[in-house]
Amino acid sequence: MSELIAAGLLLFAAAALVDVLPGRRAPYAVPYLLGAAGSGCLAAVGAVALGRPGHAPRLDLGGTLGFGAAALRVDALSGLFWLLTFAVAVAAGLTAAGWASARRPGRGPAAYHALVLASVAVVESADNVFLFVMAWEGITLGFYLLTAAGHRRIGPAVATFGFGKVSGAALLLGLLTGTARTGDFSLAGLAELPAGAARSATWALLVLAFAVKTGLAPVQVWLPRGYAAAPAGLRPVLAGVAVNAGFYGLWRTFALLGPPPAWLAVTLLLLAALTAFLGIAHAAVQARLERVIACSSIENAGLICTGYAVALVGALTGSERLTAAGLIAATLQTIAHAVAKTLLFAGAAALEADAGTGDLERLRGTARRLPWAAGGLAAGAVTLAGLPPTAGFVSEWFLLESLMQQFRYSAFPYGLALAVAGALIALTAGFASVTFVRIVGMVVLGPRDDRPARRAPCRADLGAAGRAGVLLLALGGLAAAALTPLQLRVIGAGLAPLVPREVSAGALVSPWVVQPVFAGFSSLSPSWLWVVMPVLCAGVLVLLVAASRGGALRVRRVPAWRSASGGVHGDDRYTPFGYANPTRRVLGAVLRTRTRAVPAGAAPPGSGEPPEPGPARPDPGPEGAGPVRTAATGGTLDYASDVVEVVEVYLYQPFYRPLRALVAAAKRLQCGRLDAYLTYMLIALVGALALVAALS
Template sequence: MTILSALVVFALAGSGSLVCGSTGELSAVRTRLVQACWLANVGGAALGVIAGIRAIRGSPVTVDLGGTLGLGSSVLACDRLSGLFMVISFGVAAPALVAAARSGHGSRSRLPAAASAVLASMVLILTATSAYPFLFGWEALTVSFYLAVGFDRARRGRARSSVVTVVFGRCSGALLLVGMLLIASTPGSGLDFDEWHLAESTARASIAYALLLAGFAVKVGLLPAHLWLPDAYSSAPAPVRGLLAGAAVNVGFYGMWRTFELLGAPASWLACAVLIVGGLSALYGIAQAAVNPLLPTLIAWSSVENSGVITAGFGAALAGAVAHNDGLVVTGLVAATAQLVTHAIAKTLLFTATASAEEATGETRLDALGGIAHRLPWTAAGLTVGSLTLAGLPLTAGFTSEWLTLEALMQQFRLSRLSLQLCTTAAAVLVALTIGVAALTFVRVVALTAFGPDRLDIAHRIRLDDYERSASFRTAVATLIVAALALSAFAPAMVSVITRAVASRATGSPTMRQSPWVIQPAFDGFSALSPTWLWIVLPMMTLAVGVVGYCASRGGLLRVRRVDPWSSGSPGVDRGLGYTSFGFANPMRHVMGNVLRTRRSSATADPAGRDLSYTVDVSDIIAEWGYRPLGRLIMVGVRQAKRLQSGRLDAYMTYMLIAVVAVLAVVVATR
């Protein structure tokens, strides 16, 4: 009943939020009611986590909705795989919602309703046992994203972002609908998911498999369907960005995992496609993030990168299934799921911290957020730990998950088909390059914000303390920081839980643990890692180096000598405040120039050349070469279609007659 209870709580929270939004002027009572709606959503998320934990421990939760959704009988069930994703998604949603409740957001009193719709849709998707409730939840999530992204519709660009989001969401739903209907029409199958494993392996089933994965790929922002994601995340109100990017996106990966569990090994060409798309998405996403000067957009582009890394690990599992190698299947699934956990925690943490910085300072530019470690220590801590986690540095969950992903992709020699070997190798190279660029990208974030020079003016500083004093914000940030670090220290336990939930298709007993505190790919003797021991050894080594350095310098190690940094040998050069966002990203614009289509231009304002301007721009080549020409063609078709709308009744009757004749002709021809 915890599933049904969660849905009821979300419905009550959303209804209460709408009632608050329909009342008159802002008041303290209204603010408290809005906070109560946010906290009710937190309670619903907690119920989702409880249901997930029960399912993982072997106590499935089932709810029979009967004909509640309006078409036949619908059953919601939470097994181990659903339970794992419930724990991950609602586990990170709860802190994000707690942080959102810190001030009540009285001017956004209807925002909790949008969050409730997102959360309820996630429950339906993660627990659906047949096509209809799944698609119902999927379309509801699309509408929820539209409402959340376009909530501040009066602000510039919000309306466009929400429309683009809903267009891609509908495309995703259409792909899933066609794929599920093809599977249902396959001999031996039906609309219930339990029947899918009985479907015969035919060309129709392979096409359906590809359509389903494509539909889920659109939701998680893989190339070339990534266009909606950066704008959607950065346009959404700051309090719900973490919910969308850290929690809601996981339903797309759940769909991939569930499809693989139900349909088994795909065609080899499909496994190759998943590997290549994952690798390219990872590199393209991090390349765009590396040069972006706006913090929310940078983090959003990083979501494209993380989706690619996760998908590459999933592709390794598909390749293992094609080769009938259970060890590679388990290694790929565990690596991809561990990376998913890392992404969920780090993205929620980063967007939660960014929301605080944005609301306190009114700025999202990296160059304008310097020095927040002095003014916003909790925000700076969240940005630092979240960035280091996504950079994959030791002692964070990102280090473990990225190591597992690379280990999974390095098993290409265990595959018998040359095509799978080549695609797995290519994906490994792309992911390895991505990890290196990600480290540079997030070092740039930390260097310019938390540890950058103070760039906040007096007007901004007046408002800063209000956000840092909030107990709910501090609780949310502390919870996510502890999760990002603790999952590294207790990585063997995390791997065991994930393996139990995702390894249902493995016929053998592959293990990912060499000993209680050491993890490995599911192959003995290949490699091993102990993140737990790193938590013991690295601090001890750091302490030892510090003690030796202090003794050798006779205490001079702690004495700081301050001098002006050298900036130029020419007189009259403004030293400024150190490196800027542009300066940090400039090498990446050169190295990745072919991917980013870097364009440089210079201009002089006077004939003597004393006033020289230099401009460097990058672009989204997929949008520029693909979607913009397609958009122009669509608009041509729209203009032609408008000519049919003449306003004359006789013309409309003629159209209807032509349509009826065409349908009759098709029916007669196909009998």
């Protein structure tokens, strides 16, 4: 198995070299196909690690780091995440290859893509603290390079890199806090960390590090801009592949450190549920397709971390069944998110390339011209909407069922936190349906746009490689839902380092029926849904046709009704802006919705592209404007509605001016004189010595 691990990493290196070497003559798709091949090797290693309990494939690296022996070790937990991450990465590589063949990007993006894949592989298998940190910084660097590629404005890249460095600093500080007490640079050595302040600090710092990367509130503001700024065809590797490294970090922290401090578990549970709600609230009203998908990534991170926090509560209360229920729900959510998000971004990349924009108002009906991209977009949207019989429905059912177990525990803080989180997740599930119905109804199933500009021949629909990737993801996601009992057995094997397999096996009532680990509470058979739902649908259609004597099949065309008043003109169907307007009004207190009427043709404030990202600048979040023609005046008004990113405006913006002042003061110290710099170093040294003397 070590040879297969080495082969996967070497294929990533080859992909990078093919992309950056001068005089490249290989087709544009080759580096991405090499990355897909390397991902296939690592996914196979993960499957072997899961299928052979007690056998952990490893690739020894010796003492090359200088901090003890290091290796890539694929135990059951690493195997689960390697199988999930790199099975999706194979499909993401194929869709990227199709995108590259059509778009012909310059040198660089394929190498950055390979860097991210290799770094994720090392993070999910490293057994040494510094190897883990170096790979984590590799992910941050890859994110920065991808978001900066081809952009003159580096605001999104700077924000992505800045939050990535915060994550890296928290990770390094947390791991060093633990290793300073254990004296061992191996990750496994953290399990020997005694209970106390150092263990609690390590827990908190590591959760912060992984929360930044996954996009948990209040450190989620970089994620929508970072994803949207990356090359369209490479967003799947960021949202569907690389983010899994953050979830792996959370799972591994739990496996090493055991139950967290009670305050941390409750805080994480509430923040995760709030993150899910805020994420879907903003996704529901976004005006650009890529930002809808990116904001929904925040929602999915909240859902996953909610299940994880339920498992932490189970560990604190001594309930292995609640721990298993939470981890199973979170892992199912991770699988559904990885598959669906890759499908969504892959389909959106093709649509954006064909239409020349991601504006939903201009994408209406566009997907009809690109059936493969439309199919991928629809499959991903239906999955994240949580509709049966998809994997998204199964994972949300497990999550809600695990949150309903609060009545079993008498500890008031835990029961209250579970109840509040359950209410927020239920609201999130409802608005998720509204959000993705808009995408499917307007973009995929919307009426054709017959304007001349839209009748031009479209580009290749994802290409052969991209179609293979979309088909692999769509069939894989549907098979995961239909074979949920088999999927639960695989998850149970991967979670063995956290909960005993016999406990997680409680999720299986029978070979085809599942339950939320707690026997007798509820049950579901996703496999039978695949049989019953088509039969019921066919039966309803037969009865409808028979009862109407064929009339249901006849089409009657009449002019659309607009108003009882004469002279009212405009669209005779919903627009994406109009469909999202009720959500803006209902969630006005959360989104800080602002509406106004402006003269026709006058660009409302902030109606252009979103401003450059950064923790200090508020994004007014304009969601578009819909024209409303008024018969009373005979004129035309534009109705504009803006929403506000409350976390950014009210949490980060107040620190913007003080930060600017601090930076300006720091710049004055950069005088370019060597004697001044030596003086600064002397002052810092004297201060450090004085501090050490005072503490001793």
